[in-house]
Amino acid sequence: MVRIVVFDSGLGSLSVIKQIQKQMKCNIIYFADSKNFPYGKKTIKELRKITLESIYSLQKRFEPELIVVGSNTLSLTLDSHPKNILTIIPPINQAKSISKSKCIAVLATESIVKSKLLDDYLENFKKNNFKIIKINASPLIQLVESGKFYSNSQLCKTIIRKLLTPKFTKNNVDVATLSSTHLPFLLEFFKEIFPNITFLDPSKPLSIKLKNKYNDHSKKRNSLQIYTSGNIKSFKNKLIHLRIKNNISKFTLQ
Numbered sequence: 001m002v003r004i005v006v007f008d009s010g011l012g013s014l015s016v017i018k019q020i021q022k023q024m025k026c027n028i029i030y031f032a033d034s035k036n037f038p039y040g041k042k043t044i045k046e047l048r049k050i051t052l053e054s055i056y057s058l059q060k061r062f063e064p065e066l067i068v069v070g071s072n073t074l075s076l077t078l079d080s081h082p083k084n085i086l087t088i089i090p091p092i093n094q095a096k097s098i099s100k101s102k103c104i105a106v107l108a109t110e111s112i113v114k115s116k117l118l119d120d121y122l123e124n125f126k127k128n129n130f131k132i133i134k135i136n137a138s139p140l141i142q143l144v145e146s147g148k149f150y151s152n153s154q155l156c157k158t159i160i161r162k163l164l165t166p167k168f169t170k171n172n173v174d175v176a177t178l179s180s181t182h183l184p185f186l187l188e189f190f191k192e193i194f195p196n197i198t199f200l201d202p203s204k205p206l207s208i209k210l211k212n213k214y215n216d217h218s219k220k221r222n223s224l225q226i227y228t229s230g231n232i233k234s235f236k237n238k239l240i241h242l243r244i245k246n247n248i249s250k251f252t253l254q
Helices: 014-023 044-062 092-098 116-123 138-145 153-171 183-193 203-214 232-241
Strands: 003-008 027-032 066-069 085-087 103-108 131-136 175-178 198-200 223-228 248-250
Touching (some): 014 203, 027 044, 044 066, 066 203, 092 175, 103 116, 131 153, 138 153
Parallel strands (some): 175 198
């Protein structure tokens, strides 16, 4: 059974793992780098350092067949990488194929929205009169990591409306990419508030790609090991609300 390491800040990429486990049976090791949360407030230089240290440490410790850089933010900092390193980036081609208004929104962390990295990436898609707007979704990411998405739904809806409604309305957005792994945890709210907008989760096409290449039909169960660089008790309390009761171990980047 293929061994896959997924890493991200906090609980974000548990949304990625959920998509992978829907598609295939595998052994997943998740590293929640809570100590470095939030990635969205760090400089590009700091993010590159975290990305390379994470890949090196996880490869050395677990020797996986694949490492998934769950964070869209970290993924965009990688100029190049080996074939066994998979990244998750905004699915702009998919968004363009769906959009009728020709205006797409990319919801991402503050550091990436303000960086030239995202500008350079999006430049490849700005053709045929398509408009792509960048939205700093860090306040929404904080709602997820803090647990507000399950403890205070009304607050979440209020903040989502305040942040997104003016930008969506002004630009006639009809497709938005959830370019932070934390954001799919808010999908229920997004759909309720904006029923006419399609929200794309980049981890879905990744999970299908993995299924097509690595699925072992003889395996009947998934396995999940969870590590964190932060406080184990605090992280465990968050996972209980997600109905995840796995043991959590400490892991520190080298």
